Amino acid sequence: MIINTCIKDNYEKVLCQIDEAAKKSGRRAEDIVLIAVSKTVEVDRIKEITSLGVLDLGENRVQEICEKYDSFSKETRWHLIGQLQTNKVKYIIDKVTMIHSVDRIELAQEIQKRAKNTGKIMDVLVEVNVSGEETKSGIEPSKAIDFIGQLSDFPNIRVRGLMTVAPLFTDNNGTRPIFRGLKKLAVDIDNEKIHNVSMDFLSMGMSNDFTVAIEEGSNMIRVGTKLFGKR
Numbered sequence: 001m002i003i004n005t006c007i008k009d010n011y012e013k014v015l016c017q018i019d020e021a022a023k024k025s026g027r028r029a030e031d032i033v034l035i036a037v038s039k040t041v042e043v044d045r046i047k048e049i050t051s052l053g054v055l056d057l058g059e060n061r062v063q064e065i066c067e068k069y070d071s072f073s074k075e076t077r078w079h080l081i082g083q084l085q086t087n088k089v090k091y092i093i094d095k096v097t098m099i100h101s102v103d104r105i106e107l108a109q110e111i112q113k114r115a116k117n118t119g120k121i122m123d124v125l126v127e128v129n130v131s132g133e134e135t136k137s138g139i140e141p142s143k144a145i146d147f148i149g150q151l152s153d154f155p156n157i158r159v160r161g162l163m164t165v166a167p168l169f170t171d172n173n174g175t176r177p178i179f180r181g182l183k184k185l186a187v188d189i190d191n192e193k194i195h196n197v198s199m200d201f202l203s204m205g206m207s208n209d210f211t212v213a214i215e216e217g218s219n220m221i222r223v224g225t226k227l228f229g230k231r
């Protein structure tokens with residue numbers, strides 16, 4: 001993977017690839033949300049991408065969101081994409097647009113409590129471990145419907161879709177079934193018509209696999225390296 005140091009060039013390349021993959025799946029580039037994953041990237045370089053109109057930023061550490069938060073305008077949408085410890089929810093509840101990594105009821109309970117205190121309804125995605133890798137966080141696909149049923153009872157939480165992190169494969173034939181599996185699960189969940197739950201977003205696809213993810217139905221991709229270079 002060749003990474004240009006010029007963020008604008010990288011961005012244009014990524015946009016081209018999004019456009020191409022979206023067309024392959026009968027959609028338009030505008031239907032895909034690009035989250036620029038800004039973890040470990042310094043504020044000045046992140047501003048290069050926000051100045052191009054990319055307002056969705058992804059971080060996987062609570063502390064980093066808190067440190068960077070005040071340097072960006074209120075229009076910036078922060079996404080918590082990494083594992084979230086229950087005791088840290090309070091620091092980001094008023095800052096993030098979406099939490100992508102909800103995979104256990106204790107975490108949901110804490111989000112409910114803090115969102116209620118803040119007077120907010122928190123949009124979340126349920127993280128699913130489609131590949132079954134033991135090292136991965138996320139809920140088992142077979143448990144997802146029950147889990148989401150439980151989440152639907154929390155008045156200050158709104159489930160908006162699913163998220164997954166695919167294992168690293170050397171080619172797309174490994175990754176594709178993972179993405180296809182998450183899409184199928186989202187369709188199944190949608191068919192359950194659970195109140196307070198929508199499957200508007202499928203957050204899947206990173207630098208090395210976002211084109212395949214889009215071809216398989218992703219509408220929210222999380223791209224770091226291909227925009228900012230190697231971390």
Ligand SMILES: *Cc1c(COP(=O)(O)O)cnc(C)c1O
Nearest residue numbers: 037060081206207222223224225
């Ligand atoms: C770091 C990270 C990404 C972005 O990874 P790249 O390969 O740099 O695009 C996406 N999603 C999650 C959950 C991450 O932690």
